[in-house]
Amino acid sequence: MPSEGRGRVLSIQSHVSFGYVGGKAAVFPLQCLGYDVDVINTVNLSNHTGYGRWGGTRATAAELDGIFESMEQNGLLLPDRLLTGYIPGAEALSAVMSVAKKLRERNPDLLYLLDPVMGDSGKLYVAPDVVPIYRTALQYATIITPNWFEVEVLTDVKIVDMPSLRRAIQILHDECRVPNVVISSIPLRDWLRDALPSHMQPPPSDLDHLVCICSSVPERGEGTPHPSAVHAQHIPCLPGYFSGVGDLFSALVLAHYAPAAPTPHPDVAPSPLASAVSQALTKTHAILALTHTFATTLPEEERLPTDEEADAREPDRRIRRMRGRELRLIQGQDIIRGEEPVDCRRMEPWVDFWS
Amino acid sequence: MPSEGRGRVLSIQSHVSFGYVGGKAAVFPLQCLGYDVDVINTVNLSNHTGYGRWGGTRATAAELDGIFESMEQNGLLLPDRLLTGYIPGAEALSAVMSVAKKLRERNPDLLYLLDPVMGDSGKLYVAPDVVPIYRTALQYATIITPNWFEVEVLTDVKIVDMPSLRRAIQILHDECRVPNVVISSIPLRDWLRDALPSHMQPPPSDLDHLVCICSSVPERGEGTPHPSAVHAQHIPCLPGYFSGVGDLFSALVLAHYAPAAPTPHPDVAPSPLASAVSQALTKTHAILALTHTFATTLPEEERLPTDEEADAREPDRRIRRMRGRELRLIQGQDIIRGEEPVDCRRMEPWVDFWS
Numbered sequence: 001m002p003s004e005g006r007g008r009v010l011s012i013q014s015h016v017s018f019g020y021v022g023g024k025a026a027v028f029p030l031q032c033l034g035y036d037v038d039v040i041n042t043v044n045l046s047n048h049t050g051y052g053r054w055g056g057t058r059a060t061a062a063e064l065d066g067i068f069e070s071m072e073q074n075g076l077l078l079p080d081r082l083l084t085g086y087i088p089g090a091e092a093l094s095a096v097m098s099v100a101k102k103l104r105e106r107n108p109d110l111l112y113l114l115d116p117v118m119g120d121s122g123k124l125y126v127a128p129d130v131v132p133i134y135r136t137a138l139q140y141a142t143i144i145t146p147n148w149f150e151v152e153v154l155t156d157v158k159i160v161d162m163p164s165l166r167r168a169i170q171i172l173h174d175e176c177r178v179p180n181v182v183i184s185s186i187p188l189r190d191w192l193r194d195a196l197p198s199h200m201q202p203p204p205s206d207l208d209h210l211v212c213i214c215s216s217v218p219e220r221g222e223g224t225p226h227p228s229a230v231h232a233q234h235i236p237c238l239p240g241y242f243s244g245v246g247d248l249f250s251a252l253v254l255a256h257y258a259p260a261a262p263t264p265h266p267d268v269a270p271s272p273l274a275s276a277v278s279q280a281l282t283k284t285h286a287i288l289a290l291t292h293t294f295a296t297t298l299p300e301e302e303r304l305p306t307d308e309e310a311d312a313r314e315p316d317r318r319i320r321r322m323r324g325r326e327l328r329l330i331q332g333q334d335i336i337r338g339e340e341p342v343d344c345r346r347m348e349p350w351v352d353f354w355s
Numbered sequence: 356m357p358s359e360g361r362g363r364v365l366s367i368q369s370h371v372s373f374g375y376v377g378g379k380a381a382v383f384p385l386q387c388l389g390y391d392v393d394v395i396n397t398v399n400l401s402n403h404t405g406y407g408r409w410g411g412t413r414a415t416a417a418e419l420d421g422i423f424e425s426m427e428q429n430g431l432l433l434p435d436r437l438l439t440g441y442i443p444g445a446e447a448l449s450a451v452m453s454v455a456k457k458l459r460e461r462n463p464d465l466l467y468l469l470d471p472v473m474g475d476s477g478k479l480y481v482a483p484d485v486v487p488i489y490r491t492a493l494q495y496a497t498i499i500t501p502n503w504f505e506v507e508v509l510t511d512v513k514i515v516d517m518p519s520l521r522r523a524i525q526i527l528h529d530e531c532r533v534p535n536v537v538i539s540s541i542p543l544r545d546w547l548r549d550a551l552p553s554h555m556q557p558p559p560s561d562l563d564h565l566v567c568i569c570s571s572v573p574e575r576g577e578g579t580p581h582p583s584a585v586h587a588q589h590i591p592c593l594p595g596y597f598s599g600v601g602d603l604f605s606a607l608v609l610a611h612y613a614p615a616a617p618t619p620h621p622d623v624a625p626s627p628l629a630s631a632v633s634q635a636l637t638k639t640h641a642i643l644a645l646t647h648t649f650a651t652t653l654p655e656e657e658r659l660p661t662d663e664e665a666d667a668r669e670p671d672r673r674i675r676r677m678r679g680r681e682l683r684l685i686q687g688q689d690i691i692r693g694e695e696p697v698d699c700r701r702m703e704p705w706v707d708f709w710s
Contacts, residue, residue, distance in 0.1 A: 015394070015396065017393050017394055017395050017422055017426060017431075018393045018426060018429075018431040019431075024394070028383065028386050031383050031685055031688070032387075032688070034685060034686075035685065036685050038372050038373045039370070039372055039379070040372045041370065041396065041399055044396055044399065044414070044418075044422070045422070045425075046421075046422045046423075046425035046426045046429070046431065047425065047426065047429055047431055051429055053425060053428055053429055054425050054429075055421035055422045055423075055424055055425030055426075056418070056421055056422045056425070057414075057418055057421070059399070059412075063399075063411070063412055066401075066410035066411060066412070067372055067399070067400070067401045067410050067411045068401075068410075069410055070400075070401035070402065070408060070409050070410030070411070071372060071373060071401045071402065071410075073408055074373075074401070074402060074406055074408055074409075074674050074678075075671075075674060075675075075678070076372075076373040076374075076401065076402055076678065316430075319429050319430060320430075323429075323430070323431065330386055330389060330390065330391050331389075333386070333387070
């Protein structure tokens with residue numbers, strides 16, 4: 001079947017009936033941007049687990065295999081791009097990674113964005129036996145989008161200063177053989193602020209900031225992959241916790257990634273990764289700002305501050321809080337399509353990163 | 356939670372990984388038109404069953420109940436509109452219809468579009484014990500969108516002439532208490548052509564035609580519901596079989612349906628049903644034409660004519676044929692949003708329908 005338009009994405013991640021995480025945060029933006037999306041649901045839940053209560057089921061490895069096998073038999077396993085997100089449990093993850101390996105071997109031009117969804121802020125939320133499977137699977141990925149904690153888990157390097165940050169990125173490129181690494185968010189601590197070129201530091205403010213860093217090596221398996229091209233940009237932390245942000249961001253990175261055409265001067269060509277991440281960061285932040293603004297218009301009991309202790313005493317409090325912070329994807333679809341001008345968050349070259 | 360924008364639709368129907376039927380044909384259009392959509396998957400299959408081979412699982416009634424109960428507990432069962440489509444098996448259908456009843460009782464303004472997906476062209480493709488459940492559930496619906504065969508099954512009236520057509524519609528309004536009936540397609544046989552007002556007949560051509568008929572009574576349970584307001588429009592049959600067309604059409608009818616504001620002159624106000632069906636028919640036909648045009652550009656082995664005997668001898672033939680006729684929803688999204696001018700298919704008043 002001829003590929004036409006933007007192409008075909010196979011998305012393998014969670015499904016929730018209500019709200020926007022996993023596939024619900026990723027598929028609609030990819031569709032808006034012109035991709036046919038084949039959607040495989042690793043879970044079918046009522047809502048995301050941050051609500052504290054949920055119903056539904058997880059697909060077993062056998063159930064996922066049943067879908068993969070029928071798609072294969074029918075000649076329907078022919079994506080140009082592959083996106084994997086939250087996959088609970090080692091067996092299901094192994095089933096998905098077998099498919100990733102097969103698709104990659106079959107099509108060397110496959111663009112595979114692997115989001116190693118394992119945890120956040122120092123806490124794993126998958127079973128520990130998932131970790132080695134991700135480590136092995138990284139070699140099939142074109143792009144990975146871990147947060148800082150997932151980088152630590154994958155590399156066994158605690159990121160506390162520039163040498164450890166460099167070491168972690170180096171491991172991902174050299175040992176794990178990932179050509180494009182996007183650390184979707186890392187808190188802007190003093191060591192990181194001091195290391196950033198001065199024009200890339202956020203202006204002084206009361207807000208906490210996160211930094212997005214991406215690093216790409218020109219060609220997988222080349223002799224001297226370092227220094228890689230590193231880009232970064234900061235974003236202000238919006239108060240409270242929003243779910244599905246990483247899933248949206250990863251989908252947008254994949255959607256906007258355009259592999260570089262061969263050029264005699266690759267050093268001066270714009271980095272395909274930095275361009276894609278700039279678009280993804282810009283749009284994700286704009287959707288987040290829209291969601292935050294909406295949340296502030298809610299009646300007081302719907303826009304409660306994050307307070308785990310109060311939530312534990314009163315489960316409905318947590319639910320109201322979560323509900324008011326579901327991403328405003330539908331209302332922000334013109335942002336996703338690039339039809340509404342928003343504050344640009346361009347990834348800037350961090351030229352002395354490796355020195 | 357305040358309703359904002361176009362509102363919130365709860366969609367309960369099938370999910371396929373590849374292609375566009377059920378939820379894959381309905382959800383994206385609703386989202387493009389500004390609705391938040393809560394999505395419950397009654398099946399998770401690799402592809403639609405027209406391919407002849409498929410993998411995946413069907414949700415049991417207990418699994419669906421698990422999702423409904425958690426949504427209810429979390430206060431997430433609050434749609435403005437409800438859309439139900441293909442639900443395999445009587446137990447699962449009963450579970451869904453309990454929810455429909457509850458939502459309707461809770462919110463008298465709920466707009467419920469019930470597509471009684473049971474069969475086509477004289478063949479049932481659900482278990483026969485599904486039929487009485489649909490008959491009982493019709494009373495909860497604001498709008499139903501059966502094809503002619505499903506009308507026959509629901510009313511036990513064989514539609515062969517104008518008196519039987521009138522009788523079937525009358526049963527749906529009076530006995531089944533459905534205020535808005537849309538017969539999505541009925542072949543334009545001679546008796547129907549002769550009965551249509553002359554300005555509503557298609558010009559002579561070699562093409563077969565289908566007719567879409569809609570009928571609405573102003574208020575549920577009023578004393579003299581007849582004559583209802585009937586509108587109709589013909590569309591040419593495109594060659595071959597396309598799947599998901601009814602699912603797309605129903606989603607668009609629900610999306611475009613705007614309940615009438617009270618008016619002192621309801622007789623001259625435009626019919627909300629006819630307006631919605633006009634939009635849905637126009638856009639569905641345009642997407643179908645886009646799909647047909649695309650199919651003609653495929654290599655010869657991908658655009659085989661419908662031939663059940665040849666398919667039976669060679670299963671891959673059927674698969675290639677199905678794959679080339681998946682709806683071009685993504686490529687036609689500007690049509691869905693109403694941003695691309697297309698040939699309008701306006702539902703015309705059929706003033707002497709009842710006489």
